[in-house]
Amino acid sequence: MSCCYVLHKVDFFFSLSLACLFLSFAFWETAIDRSSSSQFHIPDQFFADLPACLAIIAGAVEGTKAEIKELLASRRRKTTLSEDFYINATKDCAAYIENRGFISVPLSEEELNFPIAYSIVIHEKIEMFERLLQSIYAPQNIYCVHIDLKSSLSFHKAVKKIVSCFPNVFVASKLESVVYASWSRVQADLNCMKDLLHSEVQWRYLLNTCGTDFPIKTNREMVKALKVLNGRNSLETEATSASKKARWQYQHNVTNRIIRTDVRKSPPPISSPMFSGNAYFVVSRAFVKYLMQNGNGEIQKFMEWEKDTYSPDEHMWATLLKSNNHSCSSLSLSRPFIRKKKKKRAFFS
Ligand SMILES: *[C@@H]1O[C@H](CO)[C@@H](O)[C@H](O)[C@H]1NC(C)=O
Ligand SMILES: *[C@@H]1O[C@H](CO)[C@@H](O)[C@H](O)[C@H]1NC(C)=O
Numbered sequence: 001m002s003c004c005y006v007l008h009k010v011d012f013f014f015s016l017s018l019a020c021l022f023l024s025f026a027f028w029e030t031a032i033d034r035s036s037s038s039q040f041h042i043p044d045q046f047f048a049d050l051p052a053c054l055a056i057i058a059g060a061v062e063g064t065k066a067e068i069k070e071l072l073a074s075r076r077r078k079t080t081l082s083e084d085f086y087i088n089a090t091k092d093c094a095a096y097i098e099n100r101g102f103i104s105v106p107l108s109e110e111e112l113n114f115p116i117a118y119s120i121v122i123h124e125k126i127e128m129f130e131r132l133l134q135s136i137y138a139p140q141n142i143y144c145v146h147i148d149l150k151s152s153l154s155f156h157k158a159v160k161k162i163v164s165c166f167p168n169v170f171v172a173s174k175l176e177s178v179v180y181a182s183w184s185r186v187q188a189d190l191n192c193m194k195d196l197l198h199s200e201v202q203w204r205y206l207l208n209t210c211g212t213d214f215p216i217k218t219n220r221e222m223v224k225a226l227k228v229l230n231g232r233n234s235l236e237t238e239a240t241s242a243s244k245k246a247r248w249q250y251q252h253n254v255t256n257r258i259i260r261t262d263v264r265k266s267p268p269p270i271s272s273p274m275f276s277g278n279a280y281f282v283v284s285r286a287f288v289k290y291l292m293q294n295g296n297g298e299i300q301k302f303m304e305w306e307k308d309t310y311s312p313d314e315h316m317w318a319t320l321l322k323s324n325n326h327s328c329s330s331l332s333l334s335r336p337f338i339r340k341k342k343k344k345r346a347f348f349s
């Protein structure tokens with residue numbers, strides 16, 4: 001596989017990464033100023049977590065399962081913070097930002113000069129959203145948050161309140177009702193892409209994330225990895241298996257869920273072959289512009305054609321990126337997020 005990044009297989013629990021949050025920030029601190037690493041000190045209460053956390057960060061959990069289990073058990077909480085908590089806590093933004101541990105100044109010149117854009121698509125679990133935002137937040141970056149139209153009013157309100165505390169975080173100007181595995185998931189990212197291109201921040205790369213993502217790299221590490229890409233995009237792609245071809249060979253009917261019909265679709269209106277791949281990408285500003293500006297209308301036609309396919313996010317980005325010049329290279333960059341496991345995520349296999 002010459003093209004794009006290789007995912008680490010992550011079959012441990014998402015919540016572990018939350019337990020390691022403190023440690024990753026501790027490492028982040030050291031990374032900022034290596035000269036002071038001798039002063040790097042892990043408080044005693046976190047010391048026992050170190051082997052399990054290091055294993056998670058390194059993606060090598062074999063042999064540390066027992067420690068990880070213990071770590072997980074020690075961090076399990078029965079309740080999570082409510083929407084009301086955030087609606088109240090954000091009345092005083094300065095206090096909120098400080099109390100909840102958001103970074104408020106760029107941590108290095110290198111990061112300051114390399115802003116990253118995020119498209120964050122969420123629908124529930126306000127505390128997980130806050131933790132995700134807090135963990136990827138840097139004041140020089142820009143964040144577009146797409147809230148599912150179907151989400152509760154109080155969820156919308158709490159997200160808007162959190163977002164209102166930051167000049168560089170906003171809710172997408174157009175919101176979709178997202179149906180699992182349907183076009184609406186792609187449209188949510190497209191809405192954010194459009195808004196992000198209009199923002200004043202001259203971001204270099206865009207990463208899309210969702211509410212069950214959690215980063216395993218610091219902003220500084222991401223900047224370094226993105227610099228290595230040097231303008232190229234990164235996405236895990238593969239040739240389409242026979243079974244996955246049905247996803248775009250038949251029309252699908254979307255109501256509150258997506259159902260395959262017996263009606264065959266026309267072939268894809270694109271000269272390059274179809275690919276399958278990850279729904280989550282790392283793309284350059286130039287690529288996003290190219291998508292949005294769409295000189296000859298071919299992309300628009302292809303996107304229209306994609307709208308009644310199954311899980312277009314798992315073939316549209318892969319196909320567009322593979323057919324595009326700025327795209328793939330022999331680089332192999334791990335996606336800097338782990339995901340809480342869903343029932344099925346075929347593209348990881
Ligand atoms: C609301 O927030 C303030 C300040 O953060 C806090 O002192 C107060 O206890 C909160 N009230 C509720 C009902 O949570
Ligand atoms: C698609 O769904 C609509 C609304 O439920 C229904 O009326 C229509 O017959 C469906 N089409 C096919 C081809 O199943």
Ligand SMILES: *[C@@H]1O[C@H](CO)[C@@H](O)[C@H](O)[C@H]1NC(C)=O
Pocket residue numbers: 325
């Ligand atoms: C893509 O790459 C080919 C070969 O390197 C080049 O001839 C072509 O002009 C490029 N197209 C675009 C749109 O950059």
